[in-house]
Amino acid sequence: xxxxxxxxxxxxxxxxxxxxxxxxxxxxxxxxxxxxxxxxxxxxxxxxxxxxxxxxxxxxxxxxxxxxxxxxxxxxxxxxxxxxxxxxxxxxxxxxxxxxxxxxxxxxxxxxxxxxxxxxxxxxxxxxxxxxxxxxxxxxxxxxxxxxxxxxxxxxxxxxxxxxxxxxxxxxxxxxxxxxxxxxxxxxxxxxxxxxxxxxxxxxxxxxxxxxxxxxxxxxxxxxxxxxxxxxxxxxxxxxxxxxxxxxxxxxxxxxxxxxxxxxxxxxxxxxxxxxxxxxxxxxxxxxxxxxxxxxxxxxxxxxxxxxxxxxxxxxxxxxxxxxxxxxxxxxxxxxxxxxxxxxxxxxxxxxxxxxxxxxxxxxxxxxxxxxxxxxxxxxxxxxxxxxxxxxxxxxxxxxxxxxxxxxxxxxxxxxxxxxxxxxxxxxxxxxxxxxxxxxxxxxxxxxxxxxxxxxxxxxxxxxxxxxxxxxxxxxxxxxxxxxxxxxxxxxxxx
Numbered sequence: 001x002x003x004x005x006x007x008x009x010x011x012x013x014x015x016x017x018x019x020x021x022x023x024x025x026x027x028x029x030x031x032x033x034x035x036x037x038x039x040x041x042x043x044x045x046x047x048x049x050x051x052x053x054x055x056x057x058x059x060x061x062x063x064x065x066x067x068x069x070x071x072x073x074x075x076x077x078x079x080x081x082x083x084x085x086x087x088x089x090x091x092x093x094x095x096x097x098x099x100x101x102x103x104x105x106x107x108x109x110x111x112x113x114x115x116x117x118x119x120x121x122x123x124x125x126x127x128x129x130x131x132x133x134x135x136x137x138x139x140x141x142x143x144x145x146x147x148x149x150x151x152x153x154x155x156x157x158x159x160x161x162x163x164x165x166x167x168x169x170x171x172x173x174x175x176x177x178x179x180x181x182x183x184x185x186x187x188x189x190x191x192x193x194x195x196x197x198x199x200x201x202x203x204x205x206x207x208x209x210x211x212x213x214x215x216x217x218x219x220x221x222x223x224x225x226x227x228x229x230x231x232x233x234x235x236x237x238x239x240x241x242x243x244x245x246x247x248x249x250x251x252x253x254x255x256x257x258x259x260x261x262x263x264x265x266x267x268x269x270x271x272x273x274x275x276x277x278x279x280x281x282x283x284x285x286x287x288x289x290x291x292x293x294x295x296x297x298x299x300x301x302x303x304x305x306x307x308x309x310x311x312x313x314x315x316x317x318x319x320x321x322x323x324x325x326x327x328x329x330x331x332x333x334x335x336x337x338x339x340x341x342x343x344x345x346x347x348x349x350x351x352x353x354x355x356x357x358x359x360x361x362x363x364x365x366x367x368x369x370x371x372x373x374x375x376x377x378x379x380x381x382x383x384x385x386x387x388x389x390x391x392x393x394x395x396x397x398x399x400x401x402x403x404x405x406x407x408x409x410x411x412x413x414x415x416x417x418x419x420x421x422x423x424x425x426x427x428x429x430x431x432x433x434x435x436x437x438x439x440x441x442x443x444x445x446x447x448x449x450x451x452x453x454x455x456x457x458x459x460x461x462x463x464x465x466x467x468x469x470x471x472x473x474x475x476x477x478x479x480x481x482x483x484x485x486x487x488x489x490x491x492x493x494x495x
Contacts, residue, residue, distance in 0.1 A: 020354045021347065021350055023260075031263060033266075036267060036268055039258060042191070042199070053067060057223070061237075063285075073241050073245045074244065074276055076245050082272055083404075084253060084401065085259035085262075085272065086404070086410065087256055088260040095254035097417050098256050098400070101404065102399050102403035105419070106430055111253070112344035112347055116345065119341040122336065123333060123363070123365075127176060129325075130333065131169030151163060175330065177359055177363045180355075202320075207286050210297075214293035217289045218295045220291065220292030242470055249389065249394060250336070253340075254343070342361075391449060392442060393475075394471065395441035395476065402487075407484070441478040441482065444474055445471045448465050449468060
C-alpha cells in the first residue's frame with residue numbers, strides 16, 4: 001500500500017524539490033520480490049563478503065562459528081532494514097527525503113552526508129578491485145602490460161600503479177558511472193536481475209572446483225575450537241557480531257532509495273529477507289571452504305580471490321573468473337555505493353544537482369580518496385572500520401525508526417517534506433532533538449573508537465572498550481530513547 005496522492009504543483013517550485021527526489025508514483029513501483037532479492041544477491045556477492053569470515057577465523061573461531069556469526073549479524077540488521085524500507089515503499093521517497101521528517105528539511109543533510117562519505121570510500125575501493133580484474137584479463141593476453149610505466153606520483157613503497165592499471169581503473173570507473181548516468185535505477189534493476197543467477201552459479205562452481213582439486217575442503221573446515229573458556233569466545237563473538245551488523249549498517253539507512261520502487265511491503269520484506277539472509281552466509285562459506293582447499297592445492301591460505309584466480313592454469317578459466325569478478329564488483333558498487341551518495345549530494349542542492357550529477361560527484365570523490373592505497377590491505381581497512389562507522393550510523397537508524405513508527409505512526413505529510421516552511425521545518429530547517437540524540441548516542445563509543453585507532457590507550461576490559469564491542473547497538477538504543485523523550489510531546493497531523 002502506498003501513501004496518499006500528493007499535489008505536485010504545490011511542491012515543484014520548492015528549492016527542496018527535483019524530479020530525482022520526487023516521490024515515485026504507484027505506476028512506477030514495478031520491483032517485485034525477485035527484483036529486491038536479486039538486488040541483495042548482487043550486493044552481497046563481492047570480495048569483502050568472500051573474505052568476511054577470515055577475520056573471525058583469524059581471531060580463533062572455527063568455520064561454523066564464523067559463518068553463524070555472519071548469519072546472526074545479517075538476521076539482526078535485516079530488522080532495521082525492513083523497518084526503514086517501509087517509508088520508501090509506502091510513500092515512494094528516497095532516504096534523504098525520508099530523513100527530513102526526523103532531522104528537518106535542512107538537518108537531513110547531516111544524516112545523508114555521513115552515509116555518503118562512507119559510500120564514497122567503498123565506491124573507490126570496489127572500483128579499484130574491478131579495475132584490477134580488468135587488468136588481470138589484459139595480462140592474460142598481453143603479458144607485457146605488467147612492464148608498463150609505473151606512475152610514481154600516485155605510487156608508494158607498498159603499492160605500485162602503472163599506466164595500464166590506472167587505465168583499467170578508469171575503464172571500470174566509467175562503466176559504473178556511465179551505466180547509472182545512462183539508465184539510472186533501471187540500469188541497477190537489470191544488472192542485478194541478470195547478474196544474480198550467474199554469480200550464484202559461478203560461486204557454486206568455484207566451490208565444486210575446490211572440493212575436487214583438494215579431495216575435500218582442507219584443514220580449515222576441521223579446525224577445532226581454540227577458545228579455552230566461554231568468556232574467551234564471547235570476547236571475539238560480541239565485537240564480531242557488531243562488525244557483521246556494521247557491514248550493512250550503511251544500507252539499513254538508505255534502503256528507501258531502492259524500496260521506493262517496490263510494488264508492495266510484502267515484496268520488499270520477503271525480497272530482502274530471502275536475498276540477504278541466504279546469499280551472505282553462502283558466500284562467506286564459499287570463501288572459507290575455497291580458502292581451506294587452497295592450503296591443500298597450493299600449500300598456503302589464499303583469501304583474496306583475485307590472487308587465487310591468477311593461480312589457475314586454464315586461460316579460459318582465468319578470463320571467465322575475472323569477468324565474474326568484474327560483474328560481481330559492478331553489481332555491488334552500483335547498488336551499494338552509487339545510489340546513496342548520489343541522492344545525498346542531490347539533496348544538498350536539489351535545484352542544481354540531480355542523481356546523475358550526484359553520481360559523477362561520487363565518482364570524483366572516490367578517485368580523490370586514492371583507493372589503490374586504501375585497498376592496499378582491503379581486509380584490514382574494512383574490518384578495522386566496520387565497528388567504527390556502525391557507531392556513527394546506528395544512532396541515525398534509531399532516530400529514523402523511532403520517529404517514523406513511534407512518534408508519527410508511519411504517517412507522513414509528503415508535501416511538507418519538500419516545503420521550506422512546513423511541518424518539518426522545525427528551527428531553521430533543523431530538528432534540534434534529532435541532533436542532540438545523534439551526538440549523545442555517539443559519545444559513549446568515542447573512547448572505544450579512539451582506543452581502537454591508537455589515539456588513546458585503554459585497559460582491556462574497561463567499560464569503554466566493553467561498550468565499543470556493542471557500538472551499533474549502543475548507538476541505536478541511546479538515540480532511540482533520547483529522541484523519544486525529546487519528541488514525546490509531538491503530535492503529527494493526519495497524513
